[in-house]
Amino acid sequence: MCGIVGVIAKRPAAGLLLEGLRRLEYRGYDSAGLATLEGGKIARRRARGKIRALEDRLREEPLPGVTGIGHTRWATHGKPNEANAHPHATGQVAVVHNGIIENYKELRRELEQKGCVFQSETDTETVAHLLSVYLREGASPAEAAAKALPRLEGAFALAMIFAGHEGLVIGARRGSPLAVGHGEGEMYLGSDALALAPLTSRVTYLEEGDWAELTADGAVFHDAGNNIVSREAQQTALSGAMIGKAGYRHFMLKEIFEQPGVVGDTLASLIDPETGRVALPDLPFKWNAIQKISIVACGTAYYAAKTAKYWFEQVAGLPVEVDIASEYRYRSPPLHDKGALMVISQSGETADTLAALRFAGERGQKTLAVVNVPGSSIARAADGVLQTHAGPEIGVASTKAFTAQLAVLACLALDCARTRGAVDETRLDALTQALRAVPGHINAVLQKSASIREAAQILAEARDMLYLGRGLYYPIALEGALKLKEISYIHAEGYAAGELKHGPIALIDEDMPVVVVAPHDALFEKTASNIQEVMARGAKVLVVTDEKGASSLDPPPFWQLALPEIDPFAAPLVCVVPLQVLAYETALAKGTDVDQPRNLAKSVTVE
Numbered sequence: 001m002c003g004i005v006g007v008i009a010k011r012p013a014a015g016l017l018l019e020g021l022r023r024l025e026y027r028g029y030d031s032a033g034l035a036t037l038e039g040g041k042i043a044r045r046r047a048r049g050k051i052r053a054l055e056d057r058l059r060e061e062p063l064p065g066v067t068g069i070g071h072t073r074w075a076t077h078g079k080p081n082e083a084n085a086h087p088h089a090t091g092q093v094a095v096v097h098n099g100i101i102e103n104y105k106e107l108r109r110e111l112e113q114k115g116c117v118f119q120s121e122t123d124t125e126t127v128a129h130l131l132s133v134y135l136r137e138g139a140s141p142a143e144a145a146a147k148a149l150p151r152l153e154g155a156f157a158l159a160m161i162f163a164g165h166e167g168l169v170i171g172a173r174r175g176s177p178l179a180v181g182h183g184e185g186e187m188y189l190g191s192d193a194l195a196l197a198p199l200t201s202r203v204t205y206l207e208e209g210d211w212a213e214l215t216a217d218g219a220v221f222h223d224a225g226n227n228i229v230s231r232e233a234q235q236t237a238l239s240g241a242m243i244g245k246a247g248y249r250h251f252m253l254k255e256i257f258e259q260p261g262v263v264g265d266t267l268a269s270l271i272d273p274e275t276g277r278v279a280l281p282d283l284p285f286k287w288n289a290i291q292k293i294s295i296v297a298c299g300t301a302y303y304a305a306k307t308a309k310y311w312f313e314q315v316a317g318l319p320v321e322v323d324i325a326s327e328y329r330y331r332s333p334p335l336h337d338k339g340a341l342m343v344i345s346q347s348g349e350t351a352d353t354l355a356a357l358r359f360a361g362e363r364g365q366k367t368l369a370v371v372n373v374p375g376s377s378i379a380r381a382a383d384g385v386l387q388t389h390a391g392p393e394i395g396v397a398s399t400k401a402f403t404a405q406l407a408v409l410a411c412l413a414l415d416c417a418r419t420r421g422a423v424d425e426t427r428l429d430a431l432t433q434a435l436r437a438v439p440g441h442i443n444a445v446l447q448k449s450a451s452i453r454e455a456a457q458i459l460a461e462a463r464d465m466l467y468l469g470r471g472l473y474y475p476i477a478l479e480g481a482l483k484l485k486e487i488s489y490i491h492a493e494g495y496a497a498g499e500l501k502h503g504p505i506a507l508i509d510e511d512m513p514v515v516v517v518a519p520h521d522a523l524f525e526k527t528a529s530n531i532q533e534v535m536a537r538g539a540k541v542l543v544v545t546d547e548k549g550a551s552s553l554d555p556p557p558f559w560q561l562a563l564p565e566i567d568p569f570a571a572p573l574v575c576v577v578p579l580q581v582l583a584y585e586t587a588l589a590k591g592t593d594v595d596q597p598r599n600l601a602k603s604v605t606v607e
């Protein structure tokens with residue numbers, strides 16, 4: 001959460017910093033701010049709300065200077081107001097911060113006793129005062145950083161500028177990512193390479209515990225023990241063009257409509273066009289050598305993991321444990337000596353997922369990461385990586401990253417099944433073919449958006465909703481409910497349809513719409529009974545099914561959408577799409593902020 005940028009430029013810094021912040025706004029949008037050096041003194045502009053509020057402020061009061069730092073905030077400590085907006089500054093230093101300083105209360109007490117006067121409720125301001133104390137004692141900026149950083153507990157990325165030190169930015173990382181960008185006589189810092197893409201494609205990622213002194217001539221890297229170390233620069237393939245909406249009203253809608261291409265690209269990267277069979281790069285473990293795989297993730301990626309559990313267990317016969325990263329990392333699970341760990345993450349920066357990966361890796365498990373952002377912290381920490389080819393996902397609600405994750409996981413399950421001899425070649429070929437048909441089926445579903453829009457008008461009036469599914473459609477129901485609550489703020493719960501009678505049915509009345517995901521598979525009749533049970537209790541039922549399912553529901557539900565018929569193995573990738581559109585259209589009907597819903601951020605880099 002929070003995006004940070006820094007520049008040492010030959011031209012005005014404010015415009016460059018703003019450009020970087022716009023590309024980082026997905027990380028948080030509670031407030032934004034810049035600080036530069038103006039005649040050697042620190043000057044700041046900050047504004048509550050999104051970056052456009054800061055732009056308005058800068059139009060009224062421009063900010064000169066060629067050295068500066070910037071921040072877009074997702075509030076952790078302190079309300080999202082201007083006083084708590086970054087940069088936090090004393091006369092000597094200005095600091096921007098992503099992450100949490102866990103021992104800030106002790107530090108604040110100590111600093112107040114030394115006479116420091118705090119202006120905000122944030123943990124970050126302690127860093128600015130701590131640095132100032134060392135500077136006042138005579139330390140140089142680098143010496144102050146070297147003394148202050150070991151005193152900070154928690155996970156953070158920091159960027160700092162110092163009064164009287166034109167052309168110097170210091171950056172530090174522990175737990176949160178930070179990239180150094182190399183320009184022509186200019187240097188940059190950013191939370192990710194995307195922020196730096198308009199400025200340079202040459203970046204160096206700071207390693208865990210590193211800090212770096214940037215001047216116009218280059219960067220000096222230090223490790224956590226303050227030793228000077230060398231860190232390689234690498235070329236990134238990210239485009240400097242601002243990622244646009246391509247004529248769509250929202251990023252989320254654009255990303256929903258990109259799914260046929262994204263799933264197609266991801267499958268193409270894993271299926272040999274000659275043989276039509278899954279052909280993966282070398283994995284860090286052999287399927288035959290493991291007896292169990294643990295899959296760990298958060299949010300939407302966790303629901304992808306839950307879907308994969310069905311695939312691995314049904315098709316490949318491999319036992320799978322699925323866990324939420326924030327639970328896994330702290331429950332100290334006993335690790336199977338013939339086990340492996342897989343993590344799934346769009347951003348590759350989710351703090352809990354990264355910690356889970358490290359937990360298992362440090363205990364000798366081989367680790368595989370399914371990530372969308374190459375070069376991300378998770379990609380770099382794992383023993384092996386499979387990339388989802390979703391491209392940058394900007395909408396906070398994940399859509400195309402999910403279907404791309406499912407595409408990778410389905411291919412992994414098929415690879416596992418073949419290696420373990422769990423399925424014969426004919427069936428494997430049929431399943432691979434079913435996957436290859438998915439982009440066309442998603443396209444067909446997207447043509448039905450108008451009908452989904454009608455259903456959304458019903459949901460927009462609801463306060464609470466249930467989403468039901470069985471088997472492979474249960475995780476899809478969970479994902480549908482998450483999408484709806486994230487962007488429409490309607491309370492929605494996903495349940496395994498068979499659980500209905502064990503409690504949730506008590507909630508059903510005419511004010512509680514129920515969405516059921518039920519293509520005609522082996523469990524269809526059971527779910528059809530659940531549909532009748534909720535209809536009998538007055539609920540408006542909306543069913544996502546296929547032609548066969550639609551013709552067998554009698555009496556028909558309030559609304560139904562018939563998808564093309566597809567092998568149940570591949571159906572989750574298709575069934576989730578109408579739920580995404582339903583959530584989008586409901587949010588639109590309610591007038592909420594679809595791409596940047598309240599309280600959320602795209603990348604959760606704090607616990």
Ligand code: M6R
Pocket residue numbers: 298299300301344345346347348349350353396397398399483486602603604
């Ligand atoms: O970047 P990650 O895939 O690790 O993110 C995990 C979750 O934070 C993310 O999926 C979140 O739940 C989305 N807002 C869901 O739409």
